[in-house]
Amino acid sequence: MRRRRQCTTWSGSAVGVQCQRLTRHDGPHGASPTSTYDEHWSWSDDDLDAIAVFTGTVWFHRPDRDRTGKTARFLGKWTALGLFAALLWWVDSWVTAVVFLALEVLLSVRRAHFVDLGRFTAGVWPVTPAAPAVIFGVAFALHGEGRNAKRAGIEIILGPVVVGVFSLVLRSEWPAYKRSQAAFDDRQKERRS
Known part of the structure; x- marks a missing residue:
């Protein structure tokens, strides 16, 4: 298998980053500050100082890794x-x-996975490393902290993972939560367009 390497083109002095795409890639050059950053810089060979910012991450994935x-x-x-x-x-x-x-x-399971079921959420996630080692346990998820907090659902601890089903908000707060969520979604759509 022929090894493909990272593009060696650098942007202009304004940002000064190396392209993180593969050599002989199609389209403009691109680079992200980190592999999880939600934006990336883009530039072309014609003008290395003309930097544009776009959403999404450019992450150099090494195909030569076995x-x-x-x-x-x-x-x-x-x-x-x-x-x-x-x-x-x-x-x-x-x-x-x-x-x-x-x-x-x-x-x-090594990372959290959730499924939304209306007002309820079901999921599985790893146990916090600081938590005491438990082989099997049953606990209640609570809305808030302290003894007066209302029960939100149930969690079952199976060694290194927790499986749980719980409500996102109290039944009395659900209509206000839905209105707030709809307003947030509308603001996000306006930002994108």
Whole structure:
């Protein structure tokens, strides 16, 4: 495989950054301050000092980095888990195999995932590293802090992850929250256009 490298073109002295696209790329040059920044600078070969700012990130992804090892480990792990689930199905039942695979997927979560269900949200997220080690636990999510806070939902702690379902706001505050959210969405649409 031929190695492709980063474009070597630098912008003018106003910003002074190197293009983060690949060599021989199509279109203008681009660079972002960090890989998670929500804007990037763009310039052309015609005028290196004419810098334009656009939304989105330009992140130089190195294609020469070996990804086959990572893919092989991923496929090997899931092949072994699938074989073990098939063994569980054969020895016990299909319910045991499905529960095993579901728990394996849940316990492998490394970042938060949420699904909005109207006023409620369901999600799974990693346990805070500062929290005490718990193998299994049940807790209540609360609106606010202190003993007088109202219950928002339930959380189930399964080792390194938490699975929870809770309401975003109290039932009495839901209409005002929806109006506020609609006004925010309208402001965002006006900004984009």
